[in-house]
Amino acid sequence: MLCVYVSLLLALSTVGLGSLTDRQTDFGLKVFSQLARDSVDQNVALSPYGVASVLAMAQTGAAGSTRKALTAAMGFSLQERGMSQQQRLLQRDLSREEGVDTASGVMVERKMSLEKGYRRALTKAFQTHPNQVDFTKPEQAVNIINSWVSDHTGGEIPEFLAPGSLSDETRLVLLNALHFQGLWKVPFDPKLTQERMFHCANGSSVPVHMMGLTNRFNYGEFVTADGVDYDVIEVPYEGDSLSMLLVSPFEPEVPLSTLSADLSSHRMKQWRTELRSVKRQLAMPRFTLNSEVDLKTCLINMGLGDMFNLATADFSRITTDERMCVSKVLQRVKIEVNEQGTKGAAATAAVMFSRMAVEELTLDRPFLFLIQHKPTGAVLFMGQFNQP
Numbered sequence: 001m002l003c004v005y006v007s008l009l010l011a012l013s014t015v016g017l018g019s020l021t022d023r024q025t026d027f028g029l030k031v032f033s034q035l036a037r038d039s040v041d042q043n044v045a046l047s048p049y050g051v052a053s054v055l056a057m058a059q060t061g062a063a064g065s066t067r068k069a070l071t072a073a074m075g076f077s078l079q080e081r082g083m084s085q086q087q088r089l090l091q092r093d094l095s096r097e098e099g100v101d102t103a104s105g106v107m108v109e110r111k112m113s114l115e116k117g118y119r120r121a122l123t124k125a126f127q128t129h130p131n132q133v134d135f136t137k138p139e140q141a142v143n144i145i146n147s148w149v150s151d152h153t154g155g156e157i158p159e160f161l162a163p164g165s166l167s168d169e170t171r172l173v174l175l176n177a178l179h180f181q182g183l184w185k186v187p188f189d190p191k192l193t194q195e196r197m198f199h200c201a202n203g204s205s206v207p208v209h210m211m212g213l214t215n216r217f218n219y220g221e222f223v224t225a226d227g228v229d230y231d232v233i234e235v236p237y238e239g240d241s242l243s244m245l246l247v248s249p250f251e252p253e254v255p256l257s258t259l260s261a262d263l264s265s266h267r268m269k270q271w272r273t274e275l276r277s278v279k280r281q282l283a284m285p286r287f288t289l290n291s292e293v294d295l296k297t298c299l300i301n302m303g304l305g306d307m308f309n310l311a312t313a314d315f316s317r318i319t320t321d322e323r324m325c326v327s328k329v330l331q332r333v334k335i336e337v338n339e340q341g342t343k344g345a346a347a348t349a350a351v352m353f354s355r356m357a358v359e360e361l362t363l364d365r366p367f368l369f370l371i372q373h374k375p376t377g378a379v380l381f382m383g384q385f386n387q388p
Contacts, residue, residue, distance in 0.1 A: 020086040022265040023076035024052035029263045034298040036257040041202040045291035045333040047346035049094075053104060053126070053176040054348045056087065058307070058326065060121045061318030069306045073299075078125055087125040098239060099182045103152040105175035106130045107145055112171055118318050133173075138166040145173060149347045152177035156334050156345035165351075171324055172352040182237035183341035188213045190339045198285060199252060209286045211339055217282065218275035224262040228254055232271050233282060237341065244342065245271070246284065288336045295329040310355065322354045 028048020035044050052074070059070040060078050071077040078084050094102050106122060108114060110132040122128050131148075133141045142161045149160040156179065166173075192212040197205045218234040229250040236243040245268075247259055296308060307313045313325035331348045 025265040050348035064314040066314040084125040101179040107173040135170040153345040169353040174350040180344040185236040188339040220275040
């Protein structure tokens with residue numbers, strides 16, 4: 001396994017977007033740090049932009065304590081003055097970048113009515129309109145969403161949602177898709193690629209195809225707040241507006257989670273200021289990463305448990321038809337790095353569901369029973385009934 005931390009830094013020069021992009025970046029980096037902490041010896045890939053975009057759509061429809069929790073965890077609110085327009089400009093400018101495509105999508109249960117204010121917010125900030133889907137036919141809905149994701153990731157992620165991942169209780173799926181394809185400004189010579197050993201975090205060593213390039217790179221040496229030394233080297237793509245930053249500790253036994261915990265938009269700006277053009281001989285693996293995660297546990301650990309609980313979640317700005325909560329936040333990322341450049345695709349979804357009150361409850365399946373003395377709370381008998 002390749003134990004490489006890869007960060008694609010989108011170098012946006014648009015004036016006025018700094019406030020929102022910094023806050024979205026910080027939130028995405030925190031999510032990655034949480035993931036890395038739980039996956040010390042494993043490969044992890046994430047789209048910070050994708051996670052921030054989907055949860056921003058959820059935040060726009062949140063109210064009460066749910067909205068407060070999302071604003072606190074994310075560090076920004078699209079309800080703040082000018083933020084909604086910044087979101088729209090950010091999405092527009094990314095899509096204008098050659099080699100980058102991004103899109104937001106909303107799939108809504110066809111019988112559910114959305115609040116007019118939420119529809120306006122989706123149009124204004126995310127340039128998208130709700131698509132009606134019949135979630136009473138879950139597998140058909142899975143196919144519709146997978147087709148949307150495939151179309152917006154250049155076919156790189158054809159089967160985002162697995163069969164059975166939606167149910168007839170699904171009411172809303174918020175989506176973000178990101179597709180990137182970039183050629184190195186100076187490509188690696190395939191003739192210089194050779195097999196070398198890669199030393200993994202778990203102590204093992206495996207052979208990999210190591211690419212080589214001698215050139216002038218922006219390079220710097222830094223120290224984390226805890227005193228861990230590491231270096232950063234920037235590998236630019238054609239056009240210079242996008243680049244890959246490779247970050248590695250000096251000492252091989254230092255876990256990458258130590259570095260990811262120190263990352264922030266402020267730290268990355270420090271890199272930009274202090275990187276210097278130097279001649280270096282770079283050797284890096286040719287690799288492909290496929291990552292599929294449910295971010296629910298990460299987000300709960302970041303203080304967002306409220307939105308996953310049907311009893312406490314408040315998304316009344318989306319609809320007042322019924323109470324909804326988030327059931328899962330899924331992301332799939334595919335990254336391929338070779339001598340010519342990089343291909344990357346990411347799809348992110350927040351799946352929201354509701355449980356309608358039913359007129360009849362039929363116990364035609366196994367059930368538990370408890371006989372309780374109400375005044376004292378004592379449970380006198382209990383059992384499970386599996387078969388008559």
